Amino acid sequence: MTTGSAPTDTTLTDLVRRWERGWSACRGWATPQEAGGGLHLLQHRPGRYREILALHDDPAVVRALADEAAADGKATWLTVPTTDPDNVERVLRDAGLHVKRTREWLMTRALADHPRRAVPDQYRTTAGGTGVVRVEVLHSSGEPAASGQAAITGEDAVLDRIETVPTHRRRGLGSVVVATLAAAAVTRGARHGILVASPDGQALYATLGWTAASAVVIATNQPDG
Secondary structure, eight states: OOOOOOOOHHHHHHHHHHHHHHHHHTOOOOOOOEEEEEEEEEETTTTTTEEEEEESSOOHHHHHHHHHHHHHOEEEEEEEESHHHHHHHHHHHHTOOOOOOOEEEEEEEEEOOOOOOOOOOOOEEEEOOEEEEEEEEEEEEEEEEEEEEEEETTTTEEEEEEEEEEGOOSSSSHHHHHHHHHHHHTTTTOEEEEEOOOOHHHHHHTTTTTTEEEEEEEESOOTTT
């Protein structure tokens, strides 16, 4: 993969911590416990009882976290941001975990010069919130069309759940949500944007100047995960 200058392990670890802080704030989760090179969070959700986020991709650390996840009797997910995704996937599979077929991407962008996007005709946006900013795009009929949120933690804005309703896709609404969140974050003191993107999302964010810092490999101990 091409990510520009590959982040050092220390830089990537710092970025992962900052992303997790905002992600947890967006979702309203408790502060995770740090142990064994990972952040551990109990979610108590069906199919996702526990979440482990690796702080770096050292093979020995990843294998130890993978063994821990594999041995758990409840649904456990392990997320590994990495600049060496092929090797990480091998380590996870060797530990008996089921790796998601598609990789995700940890992406960043300076927010001060983030491009704006005009709202298409027949749509309008709403934005509100302080610690967590929420944006919604509404059709003139009143129907929700797209939405997203961003947690402001210090000078970081962590974007999350950027979604467009299927019947309103391919109208640029995802870009409108991201641009509106970026502008709102800047007015609240944020300077740096961070997010984790799906493959489709990565293509969208790249058009707005976001760049990939690393791949994100996700695995679970559940065969149907």
